[in-house]
Amino acid sequence: MQLTEMKAAELVAGIAARKFSAVEVAQAFLNRTEKLKHLNVYVHLEPEVVLDQAKAVDKRIAAGENPGPLAGLPVAIKDLLCVKGEPTTCGSRMLKNFRPPYDATVIEKLKSAGAVLYGKANMDEFAMGSSTENSCYGPTLNPWDTKRIPGGSSGGSAAAVAAMTAPVSLGSDTGGSIRQPAALCGVVGLKPTYGRVSRYGLIAFASSLDQIGPFTWDVPDMALIMEAISGGDSRDATCVPDPVPNYLAEIEKKPEKLRIGIVREFFGEGLDPEVEKSVRDAIALYEKLGAEIKEVSLPHSKYGIAAYYIVAPAECSSNLARYDGTLFGHRSADYSPANDDEKKLPALVRMMMASRAEGFGAEVKRRIMLGTYALSAGYADQYYNKALKVRRLIRNDFETAFKEVDVLIGPTTPTPAFALGEKSADPLAMYLSDIYTITTNLAGLPGLSMPCGLSSGGLPIGLQLVGPALSEAKLLQVARMFERETPWHTKRPNLTV
C-alpha cells in the first residue's frame, strides 16, 4: 500500500515503529499534491517548511524521545487558523499579507502532539459560502468530479483528504462548513460541540457559531485527532473545561439500548431521492443492529436558515469591521474621491471605504450589509432579537428530542455535489444546501457526517448524526457501528496522477 493511501493511525504507528520515516510520508503527500495541483486544494504550501517539521520528528524518534501521539502526521489546515509566521488569509484579498505573530490553540496542540503542519487549504472567503467558489484564489474542485464543487466553506480541507493529498485536515463549521463538504467529498467530518475545541486563533466569521473540527477517512482517525485538539483553554472564555474522553477507547464500545431519532423535517421537499434512499438504508441497518428507531420532530427547524442568516451576518458585520486598512488588512492605493459626495469625506474614511470595497468579495459584502441592517436601530428588535428568540426555540426542540432519543439521524445535505457555478447567481439556493446542518450550530450541538453511499453518478452521499452537547464519544461510537458493517468509508475517488 502506498503511504498516501494509509489512514492517519497507520501512518503514526508506522513512523513510530520506524517502518518508514516522517520525511518519507511528507514527501509522498507532497509528490501527490504536486500532481493534483489542478484541484486547487492548497492556497499556501511550502514543501521545505513541511519537510523541516518531518525531519525534526524523525530526529526525535532517532534520539529515542517521545515524539507525541500524532508524530509525523501531516495535517492540512483551513486557511483561517492562525499559524505563527505563515500566511493566514481566509481566502481573502483582504488578508493576503497577513502572517499572524501567534499560533492558534489547535495549532499549538497539533505541534506539541508532533503533527506536521501541511499546507493551508482553500476556503470560501472568511468561511462564507457552501461551495469554496467564494475564494480569492478561485474554486477548489471536487476530487470525485472536477466539474463539481467540493462543498464549503471548508472545501479545501475536505478535498485535501478526499484526494489523498493529506491524511487528515482541520476545518471550521459555522452552519455546516465541515459536514456539508465532508458529505460531498465522501469523508468523515465532525463539528464538535460549541466550546469543545478552542476557537483562539480561528479567524472569526460568526463567533457564537464557529467551531473547529477535523476531516478524516474513518471514525478511528477522527477519534485520534479529536483527542489531540479538544479541551479547555484559558484564552477562550467560551471553551468548556470538561475533561476530554479517551475517544479511541470509547469508539470500540458498543452502545447499549441505542435510540435513534429520525428527524421528520429533514425528509421533506427538496431532498434528492438517491440521497434519501441511502439514508433510509443506513437507518434500516441500524435497526438491524438493534437500535430502536423513533420519528421525532424539530418543529422550529424550518426557521433555521432565516435565523442563521440574521445572527451569523450580524456577528460577521462586527467581526470583520477591523479590516479597514488602518491597522491591518488590505489598504487601497488610491482613495481619491470618486465623486462630489466623496469629496466631503475625510481622507481616512475614504481610505477605509476603498480598502474594504477592494479587499472583500461579493458574498462577504452581502453578509456585512445584511448584518449591519439587522443590528441597526429600529430594526434590531424585528430581526436580530427575533432571531435570538428563534434560536432559543430551536435549542428547546433539540432538548425535547433528546429526552426520547440518544442521537438524531438524517441526510447531511439535500443533494450530492452540485456543478461549479450552478448556484453562484442564486444566494438563496446556495444557502439552502445547509438546511440540515445549520440548526445544529444554532443549538451549539455536535454533528458528524460520514459517507453512506454513492449516487448513480458516482458522487458521495453523507449521513448526518447529531447528539446532545458533549456527546462526541457517543456520536463516534454510533458512527463506528455503521462503519464496521459498510464499505463506504473505504471508497476513494478515481484520480489519475
Added chain:
Amino acid sequence: MSSETAKPYTMVVGLEVHVQLQTESKMFSWTGTEFGLPPNTLCDPVNLGLPGTLPVMNGKAFELALKTAIACGCTISKYTKWDRKNYFYPDLPKNYQISQYDLPFSLGGSLPIPADNEGNGGKTVRLTRIHLEEDTGKMVHTSGQESEVDLNRAGTPLLEIVSEPDIRSSVDARLCLEELRLTLRYLGVSDCEMQEGSLRCDANVNLHIDTPAGKIATPIVEIKNLNSFRSVERALNYEAERQYAKWKEDGLTIKDAPKETRGWSDPDGVTKLQREKETAADYRYFPEPDLLPVVVDDAWVARLKAEIGELPRERRERFEKAFGLSEYDANVLVEQGKDVADYFDAVVARTDQYKTASNWIQQDVLRTANAKGIRVADFPVAPETLADLISRVGRGELNTQQGREVLGKLIEADGTGDLEAIIEAGGYKMVSDEGPIREAIEAALAANPKAMEDLKTGKKKPDAIKGFLRGQVMKATGGKANPNLVGQLLDAMLSELGG
C-alpha cells in the same frame, strides 16, 4: 449657598466620569496598564484586535468595579453581560468597543458630597448607572496631515460612572468629583490622576430659567476635554453664562435645538462647538459572543463588602464622634487623602490630645510634607513619636511653643532623631516653678513702667498690655515658662498693684 443662586437661572449639571482601574493587566488581555511608556509598547495580540484573538475577562477588574458600586450603594445586577459597541475609529483596533449596554453590572446608587465651609456641597448626587468597558487607544495629532495612533491605552479597564442631573453649581460639580476621586482612591480602585487621563470627566449642562411664561430649559450641552478639576469649574461657569446670553439672544429652548457637544479650551477659557447630534449615533449594540455573561451572587457581594474598608464619609463621621473634631477639621484630615487620615489615626491611637493632634497634622505636618513634596505616608516623624510629643505637651512637660520647636528638630533629623535626646539637649522643659516666673514678671514690670501707666490710665486695652508683658516674660525665660502659669501670676500681680 454658592454664588450661582444670585443668578437669574439655575445651572443643572450631570457628570459622566470615566475611571481607569488600577489593574496589573488589561480588561481582556495580559499586557500591563502603566502610564507614560513609549507608544505602542503595551500591546498584545488581543488588545491589538489581531484576527483570531479572543477577549478573556480580567476578574480583578470586575471586582474593583463591583467594589465601587457596593461603596456607592448601587444595585448590583445578579446577571450582567458584555456588549459590542460598533463604530469605526482608528484608536479602536477592532472597530468595536467591548462595553455594557442594557444590562450593566450596577444601577442606581449615590454619592454624598461633604459641605465645605462656604456653604457648598452638603448634598447627595444620585447615580444613574456604572458600567465596565475597555478603554480605547489615543490619537496623537501631529503637525501636518498625519495622525498617529498609540494603542498602549487600548484595552485598559475603564469604569463609566453616570450621575443624574442633580448638581446645581460648578463648585458642587468639583466637590462631587473630588469626593468621587477620594472614594475611589480609598477603595484602591484607581489612582484618579486627571493629568494622566486615569480620571476623565464630561459634563452635561443646561439652565433652568424662570420667565413670566413659566420655567424654561436651555438646550443641553455636553462639555468634553475637561482635564482638571479647575477646568470643570471654569468650563461650567463659562458655559452657563454663554447659554444664558444665547438664550436671551435667540430664545431657543431644549425643545427647539438638538444636544450639542462642545470642547473646553483651557488656554482660551471658552467652550467650542464640536458637533451637533441630530440623532443618537447608531452603535448597533449586540451581546459580545466571545464572552460569557457574569452571574454575581450574594456571597460574592458579601465577600467584597467585607473587603471594603472605611469609606471617606464614614471616616469623617468617626473623627467627629470619636475625637470630637469639628466637621471642618474632620473633613480636612480626610479629604487630604487616605495617608493623612491614617497618620492621624495612628497618632490618636497613642494620645488623647485629639485636638492638638488634629491641629499639628493640619498645620506642621501637612505644611512640611507639601514643602518637601512628600506624601504624609513618608513623613519623617513616626506617628508614635508625634503622639509621644503631643502627650508630653498635654501633660505640661513642654509648652506648645517648645513642642513645635522639638517637632521642627525631629523633622530636620529626617527620622533619625530621638525625641528624648532632642528634649534633653535643647533643654526643652517647661518651667512651672512660681519663683523664677515671679522674678521675671517683676523684672518686666520694672523695665516697662509705661505699661503700668497705660494700664492705669486705660490708654490701651488691658489684654494688649498683658499680652505684651507675657511676651516679655516668655522671652526672659527663654520660652520655657508655663504660659498658663505666667498668665495667672501676671493677673494676680497686676491686681495687687491695683492695675
